[in-house]
Amino acid sequence: MEKWFISKKKADFDQIGKKFGIDPVVARLIRNRDITDEEEIRRYLSGTLSDISDPAAMKGVKEACILLQEALRSGTKIRIISDYDVDGVISNYILWRSLKNLGGTVDYTIPDRIQDGYGMNTDMVLQAKKDGIGLIITCDNGIAAFEPVAEAKKLGMNVIVTDHHEVPYQMEDGRKQEILPPADAVVDPKQKGCEYPYKQLCGAGVAFQLMSALYRAEGREEKELEPLLCFLAIATVCDVVDLTKENRIFVREGLKRIGFTENIGLQALLKAHKLEDSEVNSYHLGFVIGPCINASGRLESAEKVLKLFLETDPDEALETAQELKELNDQRKGMTNDGVRDALEQISRNGYDRDKILVIYLPDCHESIAGIIAGRVKDKLHKPVFVLTKGREGIKGSGRSIETYHMFEAMNEVKDVFTRFGGHAMAAGCSLLDESKVDEFRLRINECCTLGQEDFIKKVTIDVDMPVDYITMGLVRQMAVLEPFGKENKRPLFAHRKLFIERIQVFGDNRNVIRLSLQSDRGTRMTGMIFEEEESFRQKMGEGKQYITCTYYPDINVYRGNESLQIRIQHYFFT
Template structure:
């Protein structure tokens, strides 16, 4: 079930269009993304690195830089501990490269997803002590690791935490929340209550990058040397699905602008293995082609394989590793498809029983793909979903949520069922004893305040715009809205009634449907739908008119350019 909504945000679109030399349609789209006022519009359209906040505004950065500077000058060994996802690998690389280039004695360890689980732990601390490490520097983890950090301090380690995840909290008898920060020497996380950094929505790599900017300033080094890291930061920002607004948007734009000129041999190899060097690289390629290969390393082998790719200086070795990562990701895709089929069977069952939060148990599933499967189930049924699987100790898994349901907050309400958990409003991870599974499913559903209407998929339409209005120039102008991602979605237009004059089906799986369409004004345009032919034919029946949402593109074939619409949602209507 879908509910279509039309944005009705008001502004003088003609005036904005004239002032910024953009089509009024573009002005309306910018307003729909809550970009209001000349300053915000200017930054949205033309934001650059000079608009990024002073890193010293972030709580803990000044103190962290002082410690780091001293450690580097004294030749102390610093070990970076990151998460094993894209954001973790990239944060680790940013810190390693920046500190190494200024002469720091630096190494790294990435927890093994299966053996160690998420984040820093006592085993990692013990290994650091054994290796005579002086300082542990975390990235993209550590904010919820109070016990491990305390253990590190007990063993004489200097502990610097950099993270971007939500800060854990306790609730007192009066219902007041109190932050629980790890007892580190320094905690750098823009989501701390006492942090006044203007843009707290950075990913882990964004926090690491800002920390290194401050470090370079303190070392009296030219921070423009760090710009080579922006392409990597763009990958992490897109893949961690943080809001593509403000500073995140600038980082991604600047990273994409530089990515084909990267000096990083490993990144170049990864782009080449997917034939991306000859194409225009946008956020889609980062999120759905490059990022998953980095992730596959941490899911099926060790994330250190991906990090070592970015540290590789031999082109042949880099090419070989990039190909291996691509193969790993292809294997991951197959495993995911099989897992989704099994999970859907359970999901339909629990949904029919009235469960609002779908807690699915797939004992044979590789734990590394639980989050991807949960995301697919969430997308298909529009319910919050957890996918749990057998682990070394008990069961563990990941959850993905829908708007209006903060997964982390809801898990806090039933935290007694977990041995370990953490995350964001939209995604989370957890571990629990197998015998607690039914209790978890029962309690998370009993606490859930979502109603039936919350499960209807909401389709937010930017503009009810007949295809007659589409021009090549308008499509070119739409590119100023890129990069697209969370909170800066690709625009969605709608046309109420188009005549279907012809249907052609392509693709080896017969899942590319091309419609010859005609508007009531006589405009002819092709429409593309990417779905199974049988499903499409069933919906169409004998109807000849379609109402649809779409995004306009320029189709180029044998040097000939034509207008086309890619159809996202649709239903058929009578003539």
């Protein structure tokens, strides 16, 4: 079920347009994103790296830099331990490359998703000690690794934790008390007392800022780190953190540089997807490049990707990039099967009556549980956990909706887990065995306070604007709003009642629908819908000739000719 709303935030759009040289419609779109004062608008439209906060303001950065400088001076062996997803792998690469350039003796470890699970564990700590490691630095994990960090300290190693996830806590006298790992330095902008003003960095963002502070401390030019911005852009988009303020600047700056990257592995990844001569945008990062990086950590080892980024032979790099693309194609098929099985289970067992969906797919590859949960969540607009049988107990991933803070809810039933972590919109967990699945389903639903209105998907329309007003100039100017992503979504317009003159269906799976449309003023427009034909025909029914829709305008280029079209997002027929 959906409810459509038109945003009615007020401002002097003509004045804003004149001040910043933009169309009043674009000014309205910026206001709809709660960007109001002139300095915020300037940063949104043209913010640069000079607008990024001082990394020294981040709690723990000073202590971490001192430890790293001591390790660099003494030749101490440094080991980076990351997560296995896009953000983790890229955080690892940013730290490795930066420390290596400073002359550090540094190597890395990435957990195996199946054998090791998420984040640093005690076995990795013991192995680090055997290997003569003197300093462990985590990235995109570690904030909940209390026991492994304690073991590392017991064995005489220094530990720096860099992370961006929520800090674990326990309730004492009705108040949250943080549980920090006993590291020598903890760098996480979400920890209490951290004065860094922007809290929404991804793990790679935290790692990059730490390296920025270290390069300053070492008297090195921070410009030396700029080639890493294209990697930071990929991590920021793929970790689905807010694309606002600093994240927005990092992604925009990274996209400027990605076409000129000298990294042979990244060049190969672009070439494998025929993007080497294209203008890469946030869509390509999130839905083309990122999934290939993730596929390695899901189905094989994430170290394969890190080795790709360290590769110096173009032929070897292209071969690995092609393998990653094939792995991702394999992952897509497995995901489609998993989504189908999940929806069947919900229907068969009557789980659709539950507020929180807990689905157990024992034969599902645990690495794609989160993707399946996300797909089911998008379809049913309910929080979803997908659990599967791991080597040691039950593993699971959850994806949430805006009205449900998943990590907070899991804290309410944390004794059912052997391990859990995450944030508002996504989480991971481990359970002892299958006997705990039903208990988890029951208890997570019992403590849920969501009402029926929380499950209605709210579609916010920026401007109720007939297609007659779309011009090439407006569409081109809207490029200043990019990059698009979480909290900076692609603008949405609406048109009431367009006459459908013709329907054409394309694509190998017959899932590209092209509509020839006409407004009541006579404006003709092509409308594109990306959906399976069967679903589209069912919604249309018999005798319907008009479509009311939300849309985003863009320019279609075919054989050098440009024409306006709309990409239809939500619709109904009359």
